[in-house]
Amino acid sequence: MKKSVVSKEYQNLQKEIAKLQEQWKKSLNPDVVKPNLDQAAMSAGVPVAALAAIDFDISLFLQWIDELSKLIVDQHQELEEKLGEVRSLLNEETAIRWIDEAFSLNSIYFARFAEENGIDEWIPQFLAENALRPYLQLTADKVQDVAKAVHGAGCPVCGEPARLAQLEGEGKKVIHCPRCHAHWPEKRIQCSHCGNDDHKTIQFITVEGEASSQVLCCEKCKGYTKVIDTRQFISRPSSAILDLTSIHLDFVAQENGYQAAPGNLETNN
Amino acid sequence: MSKQQSSEVQVKRFSKAFVWAHGINAIAFIGLYITALPMYTDWFNWLYVVFGGPENARLIHRILAVAFILPTFIWLIFDHKGFFMWLKELVTWKKRDFQFFSEFVKELFGFKFKHVRQTFFNAGEKINSILQIFCAILLIGSGFPMWFPDLFPSALVQWSYFLHNVGFGLGFAVVLGHIYLSVIHKHSRPGFTGVITGKVPAKWAKSHYTEWYEEEVKKGNFPDLDDPKKNKKKGA
Amino acid sequence: MATEYVKLVDVTKCDGCRACMVACKNWNDLPAEPQDFLGTMQSHANVSADTWNVLTFVEHENSKGGLDYLFRHSSCYHCVDAACEKVCPESAISYTDFGSVVIDHDKCVGCGYCEQNCPFDVISLKEYKDKNGKEYRKANKCTMCTDRLEEGLQPACVTTCHPGAMQFGEKEEMLQKAEKRVSEIKERYPNATIYNPAGVGGTHTIYVLAEKPSVYGMPENPKVPTSAVLWKDYAQPIGKAMVGGVTMALVGAFVANKFFDKKGKEHEEDGGDRHE
Ligand code: SF4
Ligand SMILES: [Zn+2]
Ligand SMILES: [Zn+2]
Helix, strand or coil: CCCCCCCHHHHHHHHHHHHHHHHHHHHCCHHHEECCCCHHHHHCCCCHHHHCEECCCHHHHHHHHHHHHHHHHHHCHHHHHHHHHHHHHCCHHHHHHHHHHHHCCCHHHHHHHHHHHCCCCHHHHHHHHHHHHHHHHHHHHHHCCCCCCCCCCCCCCCCCCCCEEEEECCCEEEEECCCCCCEEEECCCCCCCCCCCCHHHEEEEECCCCCCEEEEEECCCCEEEEEECHHHECCCCCHHHHHHHCHHHHHHHHHCCCECCCCCHHHCC | CCHHHHHHCEEECCCHHHHHHHHHHHHHHHHHHHHHHHHHCHHHCHHHHHHCCHHHHHHHHHHHHHHHHHHHHHHHHHCHHHHHHHHHHHHCCCHHHHHHHHHHHHHHCCCCCCCCCCCCCCHHHHHHHHHHHHHHHHHHHHHHHHHCHHHCCHHHHHHHHHHHHHHHHHHHHHHHHHHHHHHHCHHHHHHHHHHHHCEEEHHHHHHHCHHHHHHHHHCCCCCCCCCHHHHHHHHC | CCCCEEEEEEHHHCCCCCHHHHHHHHHHCCCCCCCCCCCCCCCCCCCCCCCCCEEEEEEEECCCCCEEEEEEEECCCCECCCHHHHHCCCCCEEECCCCCEEECCCCCCCCCHHHHHCCCCCCEEEEEECCCCCEEEEEECCCCCHHHHCCCECCHHHHHCCCCCEEEEEHHHHHHHHHHHHHHHCCCCCCCEEECCHHHCCECEEEEECCCHHHHCCCCCCCCCHHHHHHHHHHHHHHHHHHHHHHHHHHHHHHHHHHHHHHHHHHHHCCCCCCC
């Protein structure tokens, strides 16, 4: 979208990455993910992926990191050396650790890793997270129809805080997880964080000149969700790209004192 | 005979009606062109500013369009004899008219040439008149449907744009030639002052329009420049 | 370069609700134009400077002798070869990368040439008044919501069409959909056809029609007027060349005269024809 504050260049990089992830996901044997649909755990808000047995292929994971690095270097030659350094630090053991920490969104671990090895702070988690996502997305594909969202727990598949919804059909609101692409319906006027559906304590923020989006803000928990009418779009982007291109809505909501993951700050970064 | 002498003698060439008709026509024509130029090419878009916007340019163009049609009637009403003589000349073509052109080209580029005997209008002026009548019909005829598109079928309006454009290009070329020959080209310049004052030097008239001049002499209207007596008197 | 898009209107799915007309007025901030009752279900006779799309309505006796009620969303066709663009003397009408045809009001001088040359009669002048009360005119028509396309959004009319009679997407895809749809409805409507007239190079608003175009009041073979082609492709360039040519010839004559004048001074005695 024209209005986006994210540079075209970065959007393109993200689109390329999304394309790669789609390919990677397709190359996986669906059986590597064995979900354990524990109803009790699920209704307590434990993400399905946390309960599933996922058979990670470490050498494949490392190969994906190589492919990612190449994609980044294609756009930013100056990063070639840095990324090479990171790669040389990665052995099977660290790779396993990376998968674990990426899964639990442990940015403290990655920041320390970067500091200890003298590399840019964003690089380790960026690589790990993006190479992990195909597994999460595969899991979401498998359990999409059975996973049930619990207000306050974020994505029922990967645990990512809810922050993005799209309107479908006659105006049905569907929450989309930008991380694993899981999606689940919700009432049009309802907070996706605390479940509040009292229209008196829910308000919408709109941005001047933007006809297709609004931000649902809950006075009860101070949480927000971006609601985008992608029915009006000429072509629908993936949830990850949509989340990225609508990042200015996050800024607007946060400036107004709302949070994407209210009361759950340690996982929201 | 000395040059100075003969140029002192002036003879009447154009009627008042013609002078007025010609003048109004010329001014209207130039105004019409200037108000049309910004629509013809983008180079002249600055003219809109001069006129105070396209709406004003359009208004002026339409006022001038009426002014452009008027002269024909002025001439016809106040000097119908001159008007019909002109029409008659336009359709009269003799050998001398064709000879005129080869000499004319020489004259135009400054080569030596000789005068071919011409009547009131020379062959070049006749061509000019015919072309201008043609352009005027084209421009006026197409102008009406453009001005009042609601009164005409749309195909006619559409063709009018084409014809108006053709008239514009053709008219410009013809008028440019006409102005050049009368104002800038040195042999014809007395014709230019003549069309404003109505009078031209007798000597010039005689050499350029010999046939007409001699006829007027026969009628006793003009002095006979070849009359030795007269010449002597003048020269003394 | 952006993608070339097409708005595909499938009249067989239209239920005549006129939501598209409302959406257009809303998005484009166009004033309502109260109309006298026209004696049919149609609200406006034709599109106008303030009503960029109109739902037309015709009663048509079908081959079985029954009456069909035919609705059609009508607006600018966004011709590939647009007569309005061709005849505009100010280059105020242009094509966007999306394929839409748009008017630049800063350049428009209100001459109305476009209005007279559009083969579909869907562009018209609107009267405005400036703050001094001076009247001026500018051409107006459907923009295909180019301002929305620039933001990645579909035209307002398309997003609002509930029965899905309108679709918006890449040209090739829409053409394929149109073909598929026509073959689907051929049995029910033997005269079904795609309206994408070649005489204007094809259009960016393409129709799936149940009957012949003329039944809907659409021209069967619209084309850029021949007069417009002769005018803009021949008369204008030739005229400009001619004006330039005559100017050059006269400048040449002027220079030549000056030149021979000097050389010819000695011959002045026998050049008795010079009278100044
Ligand atoms: S339909 Fe008419 S107004 Fe629209 S692009 Fe074609 S010629 Fe221009
Ligand atoms: Zn998720
Ligand atoms: Zn809440």
